[in-house]
Amino acid sequence: MIGDEMMMESRVETGVPGMDSLIEGGLIRNSSVLLRGKAGTGKTIFALQYLLHGAQNGEPGVLLSIEETKRDLYREAAKFGWDLESAEEAGDIAIIERQNSYSITIHELEKTARSIGAKRAVIDSIPALFTSYPNELQPSEMRSAFHLLCKILTENCGCTTILITEADWSKEFPYEEYVPKGVIELAPKMMEGISRKFLLITKMREMRHSKSLHLYEITRNGFTIFNVKRTTEGEE
Amino acid sequence: MGDKFFETGVAGLDTMMGGGIRWGSTVSIASDLIDRVTLCHQFVENALERGFIVNYWCFKEAPERVKYLMEESDMHVEKYEKDRQLQFFTPLENEMTRTLQQSGELLKVFNDFTNDAMKRVALHVMSGKKVMFVLNNVSALNDLLYEDPRWKDFTTKGATWLRRLVKVISFQICDMKDLEVAEAMADFCIVMKNIDGIPFIKATKVSTAGWVPYIPSEKGIVIAEDFI
Numbered sequence: 001m002i003g004d005e006m007m008m009e010s011r012v013e014t015g016v017p018g019m020d021s022l023i024e025g026g027l028i029r030n031s032s033v034l035l036r037g038k039a040g041t042g043k044t045i046f047a048l049q050y051l052l053h054g055a056q057n058g059e060p061g062v063l064l065s066i067e068e069t070k071r072d073l074y075r076e077a078a079k080f081g082w083d084l085e086s087a088e089e090a091g092d093i094a095i096i097e098r099q100n101s102y103s104i105t106i107h108e109l110e111k112t113a114r115s116i117g118a119k120r121a122v123i124d125s126i127p128a129l130f131t132s133y134p135n136e137l138q139p140s141e142m143r144s145a146f147h148l149l150c151k152i153l154t155e156n157c158g159c160t161t162i163l164i165t166e167a168d169w170s171k172e173f174p175y176e177e178y179v180p181k182g183v184i185e186l187a188p189k190m191m192e193g194i195s196r197k198f199l200l201i202t203k204m205r206e207m208r209h210s211k212s213l214h215l216y217e218i219t220r221n222g223f224t225i226f227n228v229k230r231t232t233e234g235e236e
Numbered sequence: 237m238g239d240k241f242f243e244t245g246v247a248g249l250d251t252m253m254g255g256g257i258r259w260g261s262t263v264s265i266a267s268d269l270i271d272r273v274t275l276c277h278q279f280v281e282n283a284l285e286r287g288f289i290v291n292y293w294c295f296k297e298a299p300e301r302v303k304y305l306m307e308e309s310d311m312h313v314e315k316y317e318k319d320r321q322l323q324f325f326t327p328l329e330n331e332m333t334r335t336l337q338q339s340g341e342l343l344k345v346f347n348d349f350t351n352d353a354m355k356r357v358a359l360h361v362m363s364g365k366k367v368m369f370v371l372n373n374v375s376a377l378n379d380l381l382y383e384d385p386r387w388k389d390f391t392t393k394g395a396t397w398l399r400r401l402v403k404v405i406s407f408q409i410c411d412m413k414d415l416e417v418a419e420a421m422a423d424f425c426i427v428m429k430n431i432d433g434i435p436f437i438k439a440t441k442v443s444t445a446g447w448v449p450y451i452p453s454e455k456g457i458v459i460a461e462d463f464i
Contacts, residue, residue, distance in 0.1 A: 191431070194446030198432075213432045215449055219462035226449045226460055228435060 015053020018225025037186030248459025
C-alpha cells in the first residue's frame with residue numbers, strides 16, 4: 001500500500017478520460033512526453049484537458065502557444081464548457097504567446113512557470129516553435145535547443161511536460177523522440193469510409209504501459225478514450 | 237415514433253438507426269461474437285416488457301440453454317412463458333432430422349411447421365397484438381437446408397410474407413460467413429465485430445454512423461453514444 005501511495009505521488013494524472021489507466025495512473029512526475037499527430041487529431045484539446053485537470057487539483061500549468069492566440073484557445077476551450085480565461089485570471093494557468101525571438105520566448109516561458117509555481121507545462125508545438133525563428137535557430141542547433149528546453153521545463157521548473165509535435169516534422173527531426181520519457185501517437189484510420197481516431201503509446205519508459213491501439217473521439221466532454229471495460233455507471 | 241418503430245431500448249442503437257426498427261422489418265444480427273445473443277435478448281426483454289408476443293425459434297442451442305442465458309440477464313422467463321407471451325419452438329429438433337434431410341423431406345417438414353406458425357401469428361396480429369420473431373440461428377438452419385434447391389426460394393417467400401405484416405418484426409441471428417445471404421434476406425443487418433481488439437457494431441442500410449464501439453456489460457450491450 002505504501003508502495004502504491006509512493007507511486008501515485010510520483011505520477012501526474014492527465015485528466016483525459018481513459019488515458020491514465022493505460023499508463024499506470026499517470027505520467028511520471030517531472031518528465032516530458034511527446035504527443036504526436038496530424039492536424040485535427042485533438043492534440044491541443046488533450047493538452048488543454050491536461051492543464052485544466054492540473055488547475056483543478058492544485059497543480060498550476062503553463063502553455064506556450066506559438067500559432068494560436070489566447071482568444072483562439074479560450075474559444076476552443078469554451079466549446080467543451082471549459083473556462084480557460086477564468087483559470088488564467090486565477091493564476092492556475094498561464095498562456096504565453098509567440099514572442100519576438102526564440103530566446104525571449106523561452107525566457108518568458110521559464111519566468112512565467114516559476115512565477116505561478118507551475119507543475120505542468122505544454123509546448124504547442126515543437127515544430128512551430130523551432131521554425132518560427134530561422135535567423136536565430138539553425139537546424140544544426142535544434143537538437144541541443146530541444147534538449148535544453150526539456151531540461152529547463154522538467155528539471156529547472158519541475159514541470160511534467162507535454163510536447164506537441166507533428167507526424168511530418170518527426171521525419172525531419174527524428175531525434176526529438178529520444179529525449180522525452182514517452183511518445184504518444186494519434187492517428188486517424190479509415191473504417192469503411194468513416195474516419196476513426198486511434199491512440200497508441202509507442203514508448204513510456206519506467207512503466208508497463210498499454211501496447212494496444214485505443215479508439216478515441218473528441219466528444220462534447222473533450223478528448224475521450226474508449227474503454228471497453230468501462231461500466232455504465234462511470235468511467236473506469 | 238412508437239407506432240412506426242420498435243424502440244430497441246438499447247441507448248445509442250436507436251439513435252444510430254434513426255429512432256428504432258420499423259415494424260414489419262426483418263433484421264439479421266450477424267456476428268461471430270457471443271454478444272449477438274446478448275443484444276438479441278435485450279430486444280426480446282424490451283418487447284416482453286411492453287406486452288408484445290415473442291416467438292423464439294431454436295435451431296442451434298436448446299431452449300433450456302437460451303432460457304438459462306436469459307435468466308442470467310435477470311429476465312423473468314418463467315413468468316413470460318406462463319403468460320404465453322414468450323414461446324419457444326424447436327422446429328427441426330427431431331430424431332428423424334438426419335433421415336429427413338437425406339431424403340429431401342426436411343424442407344417439407346419445416347414448411348408445414350412454418351405454415352402453422354404463420355397462421356398463429358396472423359391471428360395474433362388480427363387481434364391487435366404485436367409479434368417478435370427470433371430465429372437463433374439462421375446459419376444452423378441454412379447448414380441443414382442449403383443443399384435443397386427449393387431452400388433459396390423458400391427463404392425469399394418467407395421474408396416477403398413477414399414484411400407484409402406491419403405488426404411483426406423478426407430477428408435472425410447468423411454467423412459472419414452468412415452475412416451476404418443474410419443481407420439479401422433481411423431489410424438490414426446489425427453487424428458486430430471485434431476490430432483491433434475493440435468491439436464494434438454497425439447497422440447496414442439504415443445508418444450512416446459506420447462502426448461504433450460498444451461495451452459488453454453484465455446488463456447487456458452499451459453503445460458508446462459519444463462515438464456515433
